[in-house]
Amino acid sequence: MVSKKFNKIRIVMKNRYLLLFILLLTSGSYPQNADTNSVGSQLRTIYESLEYNTIAFDDLKKKWILTDPFFVREIYNRFVVRDELRINDQKVSLDILKQRSQEIFDGKILIDLRKRYYDDEVEYFAFVPESEIDKLDPKYLFDPIRDPFLLRDILGEKIYTKIKDQSYFFSNLTKSEYDSKNGYYFDLYMNLLEPRVMYWNTTSGLRNKYTLAMFGKWGADQVLLPGWHSMEYIVGSELTYYSTIASNPDKFTYRINLGIAMPSTFPFKSELPKSPLLVTGQAVYFKISGDPLKLFDEDIGDFMVTWEGKYTATDFSTKDIGNIVPLDFSSNRSYFILEGRLRDITNLGDFGMLEAAAGLSSMEISKYTSTPGNGKLTSLDGSKGFFDKLDNALYVDAGVSRTGGLLQHRVHLMMGYSSDGYGFFGLKSKVMLSDNFGFDFRIISALGYDKNKFPTWRKDSYMVFSPILRINY
Secondary structure (H helix, E strand, C coil), X not given: CHHHHHHHHHHHHHHHHHHHHHHHHHXXXXXXXXXXXXXXXXXXXXXXXXXXXXXXHHHXXXXXXXXXXXXXXXXXXXXXXXXXXXXXCEECCHHHHHHHHHHHHCCCEEEEEEECCCCCCEEEEEEEEHHHCCCCCCCCCCCCECCHHHHXXXXXXXXXXXXXXXXXXXXXXXXCCCCCCCCCCCEEEEECCCCEEEEEEECCCCCCEEEEEEEXXXXXXXXXXXXXXXXXXXXXXXXXXXXXXXXXXXXXXXXXXXXXXXXXXXXXXXXXXXXXXXXXXXXXXXXXXXXXXXXXXXXXXXXXXXXXXXXXXXXXXXXXXXXXXXEEEEEEEEEEEEEEEECCCCECHHHCEEEEEEXXXXXXXXXXXXXXXXXXXXXXXXXXXXXXXXXXXXXXXXXXXXXXXXXXXXXXXXXXXXXXXXXXXXXXXXXXXXXXXXXXXXXXXXECCCCCXXXXXXXXXXXXXXXXXXXXX
């Protein structure tokens, strides 16, 4: 401790000797009638240049407001005794001193304080009227003090140390940095509706990155096929390529998902209607997302195109269905989704970035009868071809998304209309705290739902919720 104090004293003395030397040189090079304020301004510039500039860290420096009225008086009195109060670099007159002292007596003056970034010294001190404290450009009672050594000299060691220790009433204004990182190394995203576990990554350049992950998927909202309707849970592997690493995990160059759809009621059990929607074969799943405009110019917009689909490649037998009485049912054999999404349309401040999407989805619905004892399922579609069995839908999607900060969110409104006359609208939302804990909530309702018109597996609404835990390391 003694050594540290000695080093600080030695640095201060060196600075003062250097300033004295510069002052002598400067005064010798100026005429006797040179403007004193101009000389003082130049000396201040020289003095400030001696200190390491940390302006890039101003928003991270420790800041607070001293609100203790008695302590404000005590500090103010030190300035009066030392005759160190200035307005525009000029000593204040007695009349102004009396006038502004009244505000001190009334308890309407606070002290704005800021510490240096690299040590514990107070680099900024200012008397501020209470009415000015929240303004971007406040009007100070007197000139601020920007030199910790001068402030220590005015106040004395005891009061200066008390200010630094914050042993009084104060309001903390220090900015807290909340930083959410993309999982470029290993990322565990545990969400029942769409889990993701990264297990491998590599790079082929300076800032690019390839990542491989296992993923899960429950349902398909774009064709209004939630999990308890589809009776499938999709699992597979995901390849993502980032040409340039960014803090936003959605800023990838392209992403390819390949997987299989497994018959399952996970994560929710469902009471099957009289004519349910069942799985009739092993399906494969794919999804390709990317920004084709980036192939021509990295600076062109932010337009993401996604092609997604499921196709059933095999046929189950009656034994695989497992019914013990004859059963008529429907089956979603395949679906395809083509979507264009324009991201980062405009910045809405704390609400996030506005984005919008439009898409076309097609879902193949086949009808079957399963009769115990028969080896194969009996098709009820007659001579219908593949395209005759498609249920097509147009949908639009708009919302806001925000990454970084303490809270991250993605809230979207969705609306669509299918060729069988089924219309729907809904809300999809995801909220995260520090990108570690959160929830996924989705609710969709039908427009003008008629249960006599639509098949029994169609519903007037559905709501689903899942907690989220994310571990990024």
